[in-house]
Amino acid sequence: MKWLFLALGCASLVRAQSFEVATIKPIVPGAPHMAMGPRILPGGRLVIEDQTLKGMLVLAFHIAGWQIAGGDGWIAKQEYDVEAKPSGESRSRIKDLRASWVYGIEDEHLRQLLQTLLIDRFQLKFHREMKTGTIYVLEMSGKPIKLQPATHAGSASEGGFTGSIGFAGGRWGLFNTTMPRLAQFAADYELHAPVEDRTNLSGAFDYRQPAPLSDSDATTTDNTDSFLRLIPEIGLKLTRTTGQVEMFVIDRAEKPSAN
Numbered sequence: 001m002k003w004l005f006l007a008l009g010c011a012s013l014v015r016a017q018s019f020e021v022a023t024i025k026p027i028v029p030g031a032p033h034m035a036m037g038p039r040i041l042p043g044g045r046l047v048i049e050d051q052t053l054k055g056m057l058v059l060a061f062h063i064a065g066w067q068i069a070g071g072d073g074w075i076a077k078q079e080y081d082v083e084a085k086p087s088g089e090s091r092s093r094i095k096d097l098r099a100s101w102v103y104g105i106e107d108e109h110l111r112q113l114l115q116t117l118l119i120d121r122f123q124l125k126f127h128r129e130m131k132t133g134t135i136y137v138l139e140m141s142g143k144p145i146k147l148q149p150a151t152h153a154g155s156a157s158e159g160g161f162t163g164s165i166g167f168a169g170g171r172w173g174l175f176n177t178t179m180p181r182l183a184q185f186a187a188d189y190e191l192h193a194p195v196e197d198r199t200n201l202s203g204a205f206d207y208r209q210p211a212p213l214s215d216s217d218a219t220t221t222d223n224t225d226s227f228l229r230l231i232p233e234i235g236l237k238l239t240r241t242t243g244q245v246e247m248f249v250i251d252r253a254e255k256p257s258a259n
Contacts, residue, residue, distance in 0.1 A: 003018050017040040019046075020118045022084035024256050038101070044094035044110060053122055053253060057084070060114040063248050067191035070126075071250035078255065084120070086113060100165070102185070117144035121256040126249060133245035135194040136238045138183045138231075140201075145235035150176040163204070167223050170212030172230045176204045186238065190227045192246055199236060207234055 027050060038059060039047045048056060053075040086094065096107040107109050118124050149165070152175075163176025165185045174182070179199045187195040209230065231238055242258055 017090070017112050019084040019113050020087040020090075022082070022117050022121075024117075024121050025081045026255075027079040027081060030045060038099040038105060039184075040094075040097040040099050040107070040110065042097070044086045044091045044097070044107075044179070046082070046105075046110065046114065048086045050081065052076050052079055053118070056080075056114070056118060057248065059099075060111055060118055061248060062104055062111065063246075064188040064192070067189075067246060067248050069247050069249045071253050074255065075250065075253055082117075084113070084117060099167075102189075103181070122251070123252060123254040125252040127251060129247045129249050130244050131247060133193065134240060135196065135243040135245065136186070136191055136240055137185065137196050137198050138179065138236060138238055139198045141167070141232055141235055141237040143232070143235045145201075147174070147201070147207050147234055148205035150206050152176055167226070171209035172223075172227065173208040175206055177206075178202075178204050181197070186227070186231075190224045191238075193239070194243065205246050209233070 024149065038051075041047065048059070050235070051059075054065060054068055054071075057063065057068060090113060094107050095109075098106045105114065152163075163174075165174050165177055165182065166172070179197045179201045183195040183197040187193060211219045
């Protein structure tokens with residue numbers, strides 16, 4: 001099964017939703033640079049530093065990098081600095097200033113503005129395609145749940161921004177994290193495949209492994225194995241199966257002209 005969503009066809013729908021002023025500047029390879037983005041400043045001004053077109057597509061379309069196919073090699077290599085200012089009308093529609101590399105841009109309207117910018121400046125054309133592939137299900141294992149209710153869960157919600165999942169000092173830690181967020185993290189950063197949350201656990205949770213893992217786990221840059229060992233440790237399991245996987249296929253992308 002395949003369905004198309006051509007950027008050219010949707011242009012009339014998003015053209016009116018564009019930034020008032022925006023600059024996209026390529027970064028010179030080897031030049032000193034410090035990335036701090038994405039950041040959303042008061043008034044909705046968006047700053048993205050040291051990011052590729054592929055990375056910006058992840059932010060704009062709320063997809064994972066592994067879902068992106070097609071395009072030339074430069075889309076994942078050439079890095080850019082972006083600064084964009086919304087119009088007065090758009091500023092009134094931007095309600096959420098939270099953004100991160102892990103969870104992306106939370107505000108839907110701001111994502112739509114970034115979509116329009118990328119479509120215009122990179123002459124972007126794409127379609128979405130469904131294919132049969134590997135998916136995972138996150139569910140209860142039947143063993144005791146070791147997750148603890150989050151101690152700072154006031155801002156947590158099933159669909160909104162929650163805390164963090166990270167690996168430091170040889171151990172994994174979850175802070176103020178919902179199960180949908182854990183499933184999203186597993187999909188985007190560890191398994192590179194869709195993960196469906198079927199735990200039926202609501203609310204946000206904390207957990208920190210009681211002891212560091214082995215020296216090899218602590219020094220490796222690939223934490224997938226240790227993450228897969230974390231899941232049963234906290235009383236959950238990941239079941240592999242087959243299902244529909246959505247892909248974001250780039251049909252055309254051109255480097256933007258100087259601005």
